[in-house]
Amino acid sequence: MEDGDGFQEFARARLTTLSRIAYLLAGDHHGAEDLVQSTLMKVALRWRQVREAADPDAYVRRILYNERISTWRRRGRASEVVTDAPPERASTVDESESVLRQMMLRRALARLTPRQRATIVLRFFEDRSAAEAAEVLGCSVGAVKSQTHHALGRLRAVAPELADLLDQPTEVRG
Amino acid sequence: MSGLRGLLEDVADQARTYDVTDRAVRAAHRRERVHRYAPLAALAAVALLAVGIWVPLRSSGGGPSLVAGPVPWLPEVVAPPAQPPPVLDPDRPVGPGSLLYRVREQAGTILLTSDGRRYTAPDGDDRRALSLSPDGRWLLLRDGGRMAIQDLRDGGRRELGGTDQKEIAWRWSSNGRWLALGAPLVPPGVRGTMSLVDLTTGQTIWSRGQPAESSILAVLDSGEILTWYAATTSLGAEQPSGAARSVPLRLAGAMRPNEGLNPQPVAAQALADGTNVLMRAWAFMPQGDKTVLVPDDLLMLDPRNGTVLHRFALPDPVFRGPAGGSPSADPSAGTPTPYDASQPPDGWTDAAYDKRDSVAVAPEGVLLVHEMLSGSVELELLDARTGELTVATRAGDRVGDLRPRGYTR
Numbered sequence: 169m170e171d172g173d174g175f176q177e178f179a180r181a182r183l184t185t186l187s188r189i190a191y192l193l194a195g196d197h198h199g200a201e202d203l204v205q206s207t208l209m210k211v212a213l214r215w216r217q218v219r220e221a222a223d224p225d226a227y228v229r230r231i232l233y234n235e236r237i238s239t240w241r242r243r244g245r246a247s248e249v250v251t252d253a254p255p256e257r258a259s260t261v262d263e264s265e266s267v268l269r270q271m272m273l274r275r276a277l278a279r280l281t282p283r284q285r286a287t288i289v290l291r292f293f294e295d296r297s298a299a300e301a302a303e304v305l306g307c308s309v310g311a312v313k314s315q316t317h318h319a320l321g322r323l324r325a326v327a328p329e330l331a332d333l334l335d336q337p338t339e340v341r342g
Numbered sequence: 343m344s345g346l347r348g349l350l351e352d353v354a355d356q357a358r359t360y361d362v363t364d365r366a367v368r369a370a371h372r373r374e375r376v377h378r379y380a381p382l383a384a385l386a387a388v389a390l391l392a393v394g395i396w397v398p399l400r401s402s403g404g405g406p407s408l409v410a411g412p413v414p415w416l417p418e419v420v421a422p423p424a425q426p427p428p429v430l431d432p433d434r435p436v437g438p439g440s441l442l443y444r445v446r447e448q449a450g451t452i453l454l455t456s457d458g459r460r461y462t463a464p465d466g467d468d469r470r471a472l473s474l475s476p477d478g479r480w481l482l483l484r485d486g487g488r489m490a491i492q493d494l495r496d497g498g499r500r501e502l503g504g505t506d507q508k509e510i511a512w513r514w515s516s517n518g519r520w521l522a523l524g525a526p527l528v529p530p531g532v533r534g535t536m537s538l539v540d541l542t543t544g545q546t547i548w549s550r551g552q553p554a555e556s557s558i559l560a561v562l563d564s565g566e567i568l569t570w571y572a573a574t575t576s577l578g579a580e581q582p583s584g585a586a587r588s589v590p591l592r593l594a595g596a597m598r599p600n601e602g603l604n605p606q607p608v609a610a611q612a613l614a615d616g617t618n619v620l621m622r623a624w625a626f627m628p629q630g631d632k633t634v635l636v637p638d639d640l641l642m643l644d645p646r647n648g649t650v651l652h653r654f655a656l657p658d659p660v661f662r663g664p665a666g667g668s669p670s671a672d673p674s675a676g677t678p679t680p681y682d683a684s685q686p687p688d689g690w691t692d693a694a695y696d697k698r699d700s701v702a703v704a705p706e707g708v709l710l711v712h713e714m715l716s717g718s719v720e721l722e723l724l725d726a727r728t729g730e731l732t733v734a735t736r737a738g739d740r741v742g743d744l745r746p747r748g749y750t751r
Binding site for chain 1: 345346347349350351352353354355356357358359360361362363364365366367369370373374574575590593594599600
């Protein structure tokens with residue numbers, strides 16, 4: 169890697185997007201920060217290929233998602249724990265419905281496998297088609313559809329409170 | 343599913359902007375340097391071995407030198423006994439123990455007491471559970487499906503209640519006052535059991551539920567048991583009074599890229615020095631389609647705030663590479679070639695390598711078992727004030743599985 173050849177400018181312009189996706193994938197700030205760092209390190213090491221790629225952003229996204237999946241595989245666990253007893257909430261705190269649902273979603277996401285979680289983020293947060301998701305994850309379109317089906321089923325099972333969101337008959341781009 | 347999309351966006355809004363660009367650039371430069379110099383390091387290691395010189399491959403930033411300096415209560419050399427030692431009688435006082443060890447091709451574990459006498463210790467149900475307390479008074483063993491402690495000073499054996507789980511981990515406090523027992527890892531959705539034994543009396547003073555997905559990590563001199571949630575990299579702390587707290591570990595800045603704590607509790611090599619926790623940093627080395635966890639330096643963590651107080655450099659492990667250095671060669675044939683752990687080649691095996699495991703905390707420092715490529719084993723002492731590593735005990739021919747006082751696995 170050479171300095172001063174546009175890497176830093178490229179990276180900083182994408183930090184917000186990368187950080188948001190990393191947070192959804194990792195589930196906590198430490199994990200997300202580590203994920204962004206390891207992704208950018210790999211981008212830096214392959215900067216020439218990234219810069220010359222037809223779609224540099226797609227290249228970076230592939231690294232980000234696959235880094236998360238392989239990191240989880242290496243460590244054997246997601247970086248978010250689901251305890252057997254949820255922490256008690258202070259009764260004086262006025263928690264809105266929205267905040268509660270965010271907590272439920274975060275907990276439910278933590279119960280997915282990293283590949284399922286990546287599929288959910290790609291398809292429902294990034295609004296990618298099954299073909300685009302397959303390209304990022306390096307698998308078949310059928311595998312993405314299967315992962316999506318199983319991930320949604322898992323979310324319904326572990327977070328029945330969110331069933332109204334998960335059962336909405338909304339188009340999923342195929 | 344616009345509702346799901348909206349909620350995901352709400353969660354994503356909680357993200358910060360992690361501006362780690364500069365760190366990533368520095369990490370990339372370090373990685374490039376490693377790649378550039380790894381072949382030279384491997385060649386140098388081969389050359390040194392060829393002339394019979396052993397030099398540990400060091401982690402970056404320098405590290406301890408090896409000089410002789412025995413721990414007073416440990417022998418400088420452990421030799422196999424000429425005759426099998428007498429069997430240890432559970433009711434007979436024999437004085438404090440110093441070391442447990444085994445001799446290849448001989449049955450039983452040998453107990454060496456501080457006055458130099460040797461006994462054949464009971465292996466019990468599982469000899470892996472044999473350990474001596476930090477003051478040498480108690481011998482921990484598993485017998486009849488439960489953990490028990492045998493009083494070497496006064497004689498007698500006591501069963502420890504609530505210890506009939508299949509897998510159990512133990513932790514000694516460095517002052518010899520407490521023994522904590524619990525699950526190495528409680529499966530998701532269930533509750534384990536952990537207990538605290540007061541070693542002044544040998545009685546279990548409390549037994550409580552151990553949270554799901556936690557591992558018993560260490561017990562401090564205060565009797566506070568630390569548990570570890572590998573998934574969130576946070577500590578739980580249970581005080582004898584019943585008070586509990588949670589402490590997220592703040593490892594950022596103390597770890598190198600691709601480093602982390604070992605999520606496998608048995609291999610985590612966690613100890614307590616009285617008030618702080620010692621845990622091993624592990625490097626995650628991708629090797630083709632698998633990743634190998636390589637033990638790295640030793641971290642001293644402050645359990646009050648989760649910060650890293652100190653990082654003790656340890657020599658890098660040396661791996662047994664493929665025969666003749668050829669990636670395509672059969673690793674089981676020919677002369678093994680050592681490789682720097684940071685760049686093990688294709689075809690390497692992690693079945694045998696020159697490595698160190700931290701196993702106990704003594705008044706003199708941290709004790710490590712050093713297993714060498716030659717098959718020899720020695721105990722080393724890491725001085726926590728200077729970071730210096732000294733050889734405490736050398737194992738003679740056929741001697742292995744050294745377990746000094748306070749041994750924890």
